[in-house]
């Protein structure tokens with residue numbers, strides 16, 4: 055009998071992209087549940103019964119229906135559950151700490167800038183403030199990517215050199231947001247080369263294209 059699938063709630067071009075890519079690298083069965091951000095379906099009461107934050111991605115584990123939210127927690131859970139695939143170096147390996155450091159920075163610091171950029175009206179009672187909030191979010195997001203470009207990236211093509219890890223999925227996909235499809239190629243050549251290497255991976259390539267992350 056085939057393994058029960060993971061359930062992945064998401065939308066194209068969103069944070070469900072890197073989760074789908076990780077599942078493809080693993081070769082795990084997945085059933086996609088579409089939650090269109092257009093029309094704010096993530097905020098509907100029915101979806102919030104699964105993820106009360108009203109955000110995507112959400113992953114439901116095959117056994118017992120355990121719900122996992124937060125991109126970092128989802129990817130670490132997949133690494134825990136599929137150690138044979140090694141989406142990260144093993145516990146105790148300094149390279150694992152490096153991958154976790156930059157992944158946590160992007161999911162913890164960069165992602166909130168994306169929310170401010172996508173939904174600036176949430177951050178002030180005065181709608182007139184929205185353009186300034188959006189502009190500041192864009193500048194801060196780009197500063198953060200520049201920092202990753204300057205301090206995280208070595209010889210490449212991946213964050214850990216020749217060794218692919220889940221950090222690469224996060225760097226590649228998040229670097230497409232907040233205008234990144236145009237801004238990143240122009241300002242962050244190392245991140246761009248990493249993204250191109252991720253986009254070429256056989257398991258990832260069709261998903262990268264379907265999510266419209268660009269031709270990098």
Ligand SMILES: N[C@@H](CCC(=O)N[C@@H](CS)C(=O)NCC(=O)O)C(=O)O
Nearest residue numbers: 068069096108109110111124125126
């Ligand atoms: N902290 C969450 C952030 C997830 C998030 O903001 N996702 C975006 C899509 S990429 C979203 O659902 N936005 C809709 C909204 O904020 O209403 C995570 O790490 O997964």
